[in-house]
Amino acid sequence: MPVIEVDHLQKRYGEKVAVDDVSFTVEQGEVFGVLGPNGAGKTTTVECVQGLRRPDGGSVRVFGLDPVRDRTEVRQRVGAQLQESQLPDKVRVREALDLYRSFYRNRADIDELLTDLGLAEQRNTYFQKLSGGQKQRLSVALALVGRPEVAILDELTTGLDPQGRRDTWDLVERIRDRGVTVVLVTHFMEEAQRLCDRIAIIDQGRMVAIDSPAGLLARVGSEHRVHFRPAEPVEDALLLAAPDVTGVSRYGAEVTVTGTKDVLQSVLAVLNGRGTTYTDLRVEQPTLDDAFVALTGRGGRAAAQSPTDGRSS
């Protein structure tokens, strides 16, 4: 049985339809991504899963339970990150963990958790003195302190620097390795592609696609691009005649050849065959950005903001 079942979920705020007919299931042990731009309805969806919001239509089941009606039981088994504003400035890291741990019947070893999350040295630090990354890690620690079977991590890396993001990704992998099912809410394509077994793409409250990262890429066609600057002119016809090549375009001295997976070998065979040297050779593979654009008809940048951008909810 799936751990989470969301079936034709609808949620409105007044006139505003935030979630419109969203359905998906999350299997035990997977990292499941909920991906979409700001305001897509991601947070509302996972708040319904946590029992924090009552659906206006459809149903949500977590371990077969109704998260609103059976909230006490579901909260014991689902760990969610706290919003920063929910902790007082003058609480120390260890005190916060002790307090939250007391709410659960299955209790994690706090020293182990602090070490795992790289917070051992901050155990006696006041919350207000923590860096952004440390606060983020503490919120993850608080999500894990009740040894949950499912961890819901929402906008985990927003506001972190590149190293902080990478450390947090390693952390998600370690959480998964412990057997915890992870629901990862994000608007970063790279994060979803790197971490998730399956991804639901939500846009304007609606489910656009659900698949593995590779499956999403395959759906939108996998056009690879090879860019290079030849030392002497190369005729388009020669490149177009090579296997796997579907198109040639030029920008100044740079030639871009598009094609299927083996297009690089074809281009190199043409260039080497006529003894043409080249510089600045690079290959672009399709990314989830391309898939997002193709599936939603919107710019991928809408969903792939810089890590320092704020969030609106």
Ligand SMILES: Nc1ncnc2c1ncn2[C@@H]1O[C@H](COP(=O)(O)OP(=O)(O)OP(=O)(O)O)[C@@H](O)[C@H]1O
């Ligand atoms: N409490 C609320 N009252 C009214 N409207 C809300 C409320 N919470 C969210 N909304 C609106 O519902 C829509 C979905 O919001 P939600 O926070 O679920 O999206 P999101 O995909 O998580 O976005 P973000 O990435 O910005 O967090 C948005 O248009 C948002 O403005």
